[in-house]
Amino acid sequence: MTTQITSLEEYHKEYAKSIENPSAFWKKEAETFHWFKPFNEVLKWNFEEPNVKWFLNGKTNITYNALDRHIRDRGDKTAILWEPNHPEEKVVKLSYKELLTEVCKCANAFKNLGIKKGDRVVLYMPMVPELAIGVLACARIGAVHSVVFAGFSARALSDRVNDAQAKLIICSDFNQRGTKKIPVKKVVDDALELGCDSIENVLVLKNTGDSVSWNSSKNKWWHEEVDKQMPYCHAEEMDSEDLLFILYTSGSTGKPKGVVHTIGGYMVYTSYSFRNVFQYQEDDVYWCTADIGWITGHSYIIYGPLLSGATTIMFEGIPTHPTPSRFWQICEKHKVNQFYTAPTAIRALMACGHDLPNKSDLSSIRVLGTVGEPINEEAWHWYDKHIGRGKAPIVDTWWQTETGGILISPLPGITDNKPTYASYPLPGIQAVLVDPDGNELTENNVEGLLCIKHPWPSMIRTTYGDHERCKTVYFSTFKGMYFTGDGARKDDEGRIRVIGRVDDVINVSGHRMGTAEVENAINEHPNVIESAIVGYPHDIKGQGIYAFVITQGAAKDNTTRKEILEVVTREIAPIAKPDKIQFVDGLPKTRSGKIMRRILRKVASNEAHSLGDISTLLNPECVQEIIEGAF
Numbered sequence: 001m002t003t004q005i006t007s008l009e010e011y012h013k014e015y016a017k018s019i020e021n022p023s024a025f026w027k028k029e030a031e032t033f034h035w036f037k038p039f040n041e042v043l044k045w046n047f048e049e050p051n052v053k054w055f056l057n058g059k060t061n062i063t064y065n066a067l068d069r070h071i072r073d074r075g076d077k078t079a080i081l082w083e084p085n086h087p088e089e090k091v092v093k094l095s096y097k098e099l100l101t102e103v104c105k106c107a108n109a110f111k112n113l114g115i116k117k118g119d120r121v122v123l124y125m126p127m128v129p130e131l132a133i134g135v136l137a138c139a140r141i142g143a144v145h146s147v148v149f150a151g152f153s154a155r156a157l158s159d160r161v162n163d164a165q166a167k168l169i170i171c172s173d174f175n176q177r178g179t180k181k182i183p184v185k186k187v188v189d190d191a192l193e194l195g196c197d198s199i200e201n202v203l204v205l206k207n208t209g210d211s212v213s214w215n216s217s218k219n220k221w222w223h224e225e226v227d228k229q230m231p232y233c234h235a236e237e238m239d240s241e242d243l244l245f246i247l248y249t250s251g252s253t254g255k256p257k258g259v260v261h262t263i264g265g266y267m268v269y270t271s272y273s274f275r276n277v278f279q280y281q282e283d284d285v286y287w288c289t290a291d292i293g294w295i296t297g298h299s300y301i302i303y304g305p306l307l308s309g310a311t312t313i314m315f316e317g318i319p320t321h322p323t324p325s326r327f328w329q330i331c332e333k334h335k336v337n338q339f340y341t342a343p344t345a346i347r348a349l350m351a352c353g354h355d356l357p358n359k360s361d362l363s364s365i366r367v368l369g370t371v372g373e374p375i376n377e378e379a380w381h382w383y384d385k386h387i388g389r390g391k392a393p394i395v396d397t398w399w400q401t402e403t404g405g406i407l408i409s410p411l412p413g414i415t416d417n418k419p420t421y422a423s424y425p426l427p428g429i430q431a432v433l434v435d436p437d438g439n440e441l442t443e444n445n446v447e448g449l450l451c452i453k454h455p456w457p458s459m460i461r462t463t464y465g466d467h468e469r470c471k472t473v474y475f476s477t478f479k480g481m482y483f484t485g486d487g488a489r490k491d492d493e494g495r496i497r498v499i500g501r502v503d504d505v506i507n508v509s510g511h512r513m514g515t516a517e518v519e520n521a522i523n524e525h526p527n528v529i530e531s532a533i534v535g536y537p538h539d540i541k542g543q544g545i546y547a548f549v550i551t552q553g554a555a556k557d558n559t560t561r562k563e564i565l566e567v568v569t570r571e572i573a574p575i576a577k578p579d580k581i582q583f584v585d586g587l588p589k590t591r592s593g594k595i596m597r598r599i600l601r602k603v604a605s606n607e608a609h610s611l612g613d614i615s616t617l618l619n620p621e622c623v624q625e626i627i628e629g630a631f
């Protein structure tokens with residue numbers, strides 16, 4: 001197992017070691033894993049190309065380390081504890097032995113369907129054990145998994161399938177979320193209709209048992225393909241730098257990008273950060289409420305916990321079904337020790353009153369975590385008081401899809417716990433703030449742009465099929481540094497508080513939305529001429545989406561608004577739907593024709609009184625109309 005820091009003194013010592021000699025530091029951690037062939041060089045890097053390689057020439061398999069390695073000491077320990085959508089349904093507990101067997105059977109089924117090392121497999125699934133099994137089965141045989149959040153539309157799914165040139169899609173018949181059944185297989189059928197030529201097969205899990213349409217040449221049932229397989233499958237020998245997965249995320253430009261993570265570094269860092277940030281102990285039950293469709297689910301439901309031999313809960317449902325007490329009831333039912341969720345969920349449940357958590361016995365909780373967006377003071381204190389009962393430190397973990405694992409976070413009970421601060425970087429992470437010219441702000445009590453100066457093992461390697469984009473977005477803004485896209489402040493003792501995105505990305509309920517992506521979708525409406533979206537403060541979601549839309553030949557009324565929402569749902573997903581749509585006659589533009597989002601942000605945030613100088617605009621006259629029509 002990787003190192004577990006247990007005191008402040010040790011944290012300072014480990015941090016210092018990791019900065020003085022990063023290679024020696026990570027070599028020691030990497031050597032706690034099983035390598036079929038040891039690596040002969042720890043790190044090779046330059047941020048110009050960029051080209052980053054960790055644990056060079058080492059051969060391993062992440063599932064060997066997440067499963068086989070634990071069989072001797074904890075084979076009968078629960079690896080995955082699955083809590084169903086409806087509380088009255090049966091909980092499933094898969095021991096490490098059972099999970100290995102299931103993964104092997106699934107891996108054999110994949111081979112049988114012609115999936116080979118390097119092939120891409122898309123998973124579009126509910127939060128059921130088979131999703132984790134499918135992900136691990138890909139890794140077992142060296143296939144590259146790409147999980148697509150099952151709320152995305154057929155269009156978004158087909159875009160991702162085509163970008164990855166995937167050969168196989170795995171889905172269920174229907175997903176269950178609260179009282180709703182979602183026709184997932186139908187969405188996959190629609191995606192294939194839009195054109196997904198690389199897909200050879202669709203493997204369908206019978207989840208609800210409701211009937212689905214069937215294409216007998218391409219569609220295969222999970223139970224018919226997987227259940228008959230042998231329970232052992234050799235773990236493919238993979239190079240440390242072979243691809244483990246692609247995960248699509250939004251950026252400033254229209255098209256989502258496929259963030260690529262490779263095996264060795266991701267393995268070492270997710271396990272190391274999991275053990276330290278959550279201070280996991282052998283008999284603990286750990287629960288992260290994220291969906292595996294996002295990076296949090298990859299790193300801290302599946303890989304980090306399993307690599308560390310933990311018991312990890314997977315929850316199929318939603319926080320409010322059948323009542324808003326569900327999270328707290330699950331914590332009591334399974335005696336959860338570490339609970340990790342998003343500020344948006346905390347705010348939503350906070351609005352339901354504190355008598356709800358007070359009804360559950362939450363005394364097992366030792367560590368509380370948050371992720372995905374800045375947490376406001378009020379939510380932080382509520383979480384501390386009503387869930388942690390003042391006794392469980394809160395780890396406000398800052399990281400990104402691109403970072404693979406948590407980079408900045410308190411260590412519970414070790415470093416101090418200042419509300420709303422992600423605090424200090426983990427060992428190995430050289431986080432700095434810079435000014436817009438890239439000068440490092442070394443003093444405390446400053447605000448700047450958050451960058452990382454030195455590679456860490458689980459960092460992004462490329463954007464799939466477009467290395468140039470990776471270079472431009474992350475490594476070209478400031479020379480020799482990885483640029484996060486976030487603004488942050490340091491307090492007088494150097495603790496970091498991440499304030500939010502400084503690029504054209506909106507963080508809605510902890511999910512990233514590219515402004516251009518949503519605008520492109522809105523512009524698909526036949527009567528929309530132009531649109532601009534910006535984020536604005538939203539009580540529950542953190543940020544809401546505010547759309548300014550110019551139309552022609554359409555009534556500027558709720559019917560058109562409804563149609564626009566339908567277009568966005570069709571093109572992206574319901575989570576990308578604007579909260580407010582304001583019809584306007586013009587959008588404020590610079591003389592070069594660029595939309596001045598700064599002005600729109602002020603209007604959307606109800607701060608139109610401080611617009612500043614607008615005389616340099618091409619069309620200043622439109623601003624008054626926009627202010628008057630604002631919600």
Ligand code: PRX
Nearest residue numbers: 371372373374396397398399400401498512
């Ligand atoms: O703006 C930061 C915000 O979420 C972004 C990353 O989003 P994504 O790649 O979807 O990953 C989310 C889960 C890791 C960041 O650029 N963010 C994430 N965690 C925090 C945060 N903002 C403030 N505080 C955090 N703890």
